[in-house]
Amino acid sequence: MELGAKAPSLLKASLGRTGKWAGSVAFVSGAVSDVLNPLAPFAAYIALVAAVAAVIIAIAVVLKLVLAAKAVPALIFATSAAAVAGGVYGLQQQTNSQNGVIASLVPAVAELQQSMGIVAEKVAKIEQTVTQTQKTVEAVKQSTDTVAKQTEEIAANQQQQTAQGAETQKTVEAVKQTTDTLAAGQQQQVAQAEKLQATTEQIAASIDTIAKGFAALAAQGGAIADPKRPDEYYHNARVYELSGDMLNARRSYLAFAGFDVDAVDPYTRFATLLRVQDGKAGAREVFGALSDKGKALSINLVHLMQFDDVQRLDKLNAFIAAHADFAPAYFLLAQEFSEDRLGSQSLSDKRSEAQALTKFVAYEKDGGLLKYFVDQRELADWLDRSRSRLAALGDVLDPALFAPTLTPMRSNQGWSMTISLPEPATAISWRLGNSGPFTDTGFMAMNDQRTGKPMPNPSFELPDSTAATTIGIKYLDLRGRETGPFDISFDPDAALQQGAKQILDQFWTSWIAFDASGNHGLVYFSQMLSFRCAIKQVHYGLNGAALDKEIKMPPCDKKDPYAIPYDYQPYFKVADSVKSMSVQVTYTDGTKSPVREYKRQ
Template sequence: MTNIGAGGAAPSLIKASLSRTGKWAGSVAFVGGAASDILNPLAPFAAYVALVASVAALIIAIAIVLRLVLAAKALPALVFATSAAAVAGGVYAVQKETNSQNGVIASLVPAVAGLQQSIGIVSEKVAKIEQTVTQTQKTVEEVKQSTDTVAKKTDEIASAQQQQTQQTAQVQKTTEEVKKQTETLAAGQAQQQAQTEKLQATTEQIAASIDTIAKGFAALAAQGGAIAEPKRPDEFYHNARVYELSGDMLNARRAYLAFAGFDVDAIDPYTRFATLLRVQDGKAGAREVFGALADKGKALSIKLVHILQFDDAQRLDKLNAFIAANPDFAPAYFLLAQEFSEDRLGAQTLADKRNEAKALTRFMAYEKDGGLLKYFVDQTQLADWLDRSRSRLAALGDVLDPSRFVPTLTPMRSNQGWSMTISLPEPATAISWRMGDSGPFTDTGFLALNDQTTGKPMPNPSFEMPGSTVAGIIAVKYLDIRGRETGPFDIRFDPETALQQGDKQILDQFWTSWIAFDAGGNHGLVYFTQMLSYRCAIKEVHYSLNGAALDKLLEIPPCDKKDPYAIPYDAKGYIKVADSVTSMSVQVTYTDGTKSPVREYKRQ
């Protein structure tokens, strides 16, 4: 019963809605359709209205069916949407049917067509305005782009200007720094000059003060006894010597340290102090104490004595470095000479002797005009150094003359070739030689005995060369007893001159064998065989019998350089004499132009 009631009420509701809404909905839909038709030149508004109204009607109908809204409220809207869709759809259908671009009404009513033209003009103006606006916007964008470019350029220019300003400021700053550095350099040079002058004045003051200290020390030494309350450096040095002589090494050490605190640049107090320290603490202890003093003080004497506390090669290297840095510090040369002395080394090489002589000569050169006094507080110490230097230089003699100590070479020719004997100016541990000014050296080897000087095998002083050796240079070098290489020395070798000199030496040395009366039982014959054997040194031989003038000439065959000691088979090596001959006088003229003394031989 309820459903039937409801189904019967639906047509009534629709009917009521049409009666209420249909009138104005139809009117509005008709007006909207007419407006859409008139505005057709601008756009197909009829189709748009029809489509929108149809969709709206469909949505409302679905909502009503699904009871999403009350039918009483939604039916007026459905009626309106349906009416609008029907009217607009009809208008659009007629426009398509008649193919009217301006609409159906405009084709029937000319006044409407004029209105459309006005609307078209307005539309055309609107399009032009839109085009103008678009062009204006484009222009504005271009202007903006140009403005951005100009702004960018302006920023770049500003940045460049800022950079240039910074560079200018940097250049100005650099210029000021250079100027400042130049001023600083000038000030430094002036300060250095002032310091140099001050140092010179200070040096003079130190020399004067050392002279004063030396005089005070001499006076105290004459007085004797320790100073109860020492204050001056000469008093501390005096006390140190007094305590040291009395065996009070502890107080002597304290007094020496107190003296060192004054940083007096005198050599003798520190050498004496170092001797005391080496006795008490060993060389390592002395080195440690003087190392601390050298770090605190400026006196070169302290630094020099510190160097003396090192061992052997290290000490010598440091001493040479000190002298290189302080070439006018005179005491260093005496101490350097001690490094090469016989007392220090035991056995000296020629190089050691030369180094000792050079250092002592340099030290003695400062004695002139009292140049050594400023380095000594105790003048007796200076006198001792000077006496030792003079004594050693006298003993070393002409060791600094290099021509006096060149090895010599004594050639001796035999039928087999040359035997060369080398004479060295000092003991050697090895000898080598070569012919010419290039190529390797050949070692001479060793003899089957030891050298008593070196305790090592004695090097062979001789070597052999063939008889065909031509004139040239023979280079000789050797190792001294410390293994230091000496040489090479170039010695000129002339085979012809060497042969003559060698034969002459033998003839002079063994002149008693020149003549032999009645040799081998051959009575009445006088033999001169030796002179034939060594004839290469002989130019001619004059003789006489029984004390007469040298009026006779022996026949000597010429020298055979290839086989100099072979006597030619046709040579006559004797002369006959009468029984009345009791003596014979002989004189040899050598190839070098010299003559032997007149030798007299008596017949037995």
């Protein structure tokens, strides 16, 4: 009741104090909100806020939450602002003014709004720019993160590379150190090689001295009590060996080997002693150790000779390939193909032996073998054995003298070809022409005593229609090695004539037959008629007269060369006074037979 009585006077007093400035502020706020309407409905916002504030203040006054004297001026201001702003917003809605009521009435305000629009457009652009900038910032951040990550990886790689660089530096330094070491080693090896070469030359030059010393000691006889030189040790080894003292002989040979003398005969004798005592394996072991220590080629050569068969031959060939002028190797190579070593030799073995011995003997010229022997008697023995074997081998190196041959023999059915080989064979094959497969001749129903194996058939057949051609022959020797092929020319006409001529020459006593089979007064020449393909002319004379008569032969029938024509008489008549007949045949190759004389019985 008291508040109600005082309210009119309080309200009146408040209006008198605050109404003027509250209304003015409210009006200005409404005008400003109308001008800013293109940006946003600020009038509505102000009206709503002011109304809510007025209601709240009024409730607070009623509820005595605040003093009325203090709250009323605020209530008046909020109410005035709500009324003015609400009125402005109502006019805007009624007039449908997007840019506000004042702008529609005052052009200057419209221009100001346009400026405000520009600002708004710039603000929009700024917002867009800010948005793009934000995106850019995010992209930059992502790129920065990527770059940071890559930077970290690069840093890690750099650290790793730094570590690897350090390791590489260490490796380079190690390689450099190794290279320097190798270089120094190479220089040392070169120096050693030069020293070895000088030593080798010195030893080679001293071989003659050693040989002379050994010869003098051999003439003197007896063992040297305190040997110091290589010739003395070799002399003692021989003396102990002859006396049966193999232990001291062995010690002396080993002492000689310690001088690394490049002479072959002491080592071959030592190897023989070792094989007797320790077998081939023991000799191989001892010489293996010597060859590891020494540089003399003679030691290496004798060492490889302690291996077995094929392995020994392979090593010997490799040695010769590496040291082609080491003469003693050729003599030892010849022994690999000798009859003593093999028991029986093939033609290839003989040729290999002859080639090696020829090479060895060739080094004798100008004393080329002396530098390899301490005991000159050993060299003389090697040379004697070489010359003896070369004499026994004869012309084995002449290929023309040791080629297969063919002996064609014509029959009424065709050709029978007999093969002659220069050595025993274990298989024979042939072919017609220069190409194509070979045909094996097969085997006979007997063994060849020279090989101990079935004897290959030395012949084959060809039809009588065979034209002139080349026949290839090849065979396997007694060690199963293929030899050939050999190409042999075959001319049927020449072969027919040659075969007939051979028979006529071989059986010339059958050319003429007087009074054969009781036919008195007839002279038969059937054999000459059968082999007439080799005959050009036949002249004869009777009772020692000149050969002024001729027996006319029918032409050669190549299809049936030995048949006598049915209309031809193989004889002629002679008088009883004919006691002898002289005959000479001229062959188709132009040669003539001796004058053959036949007496009548």
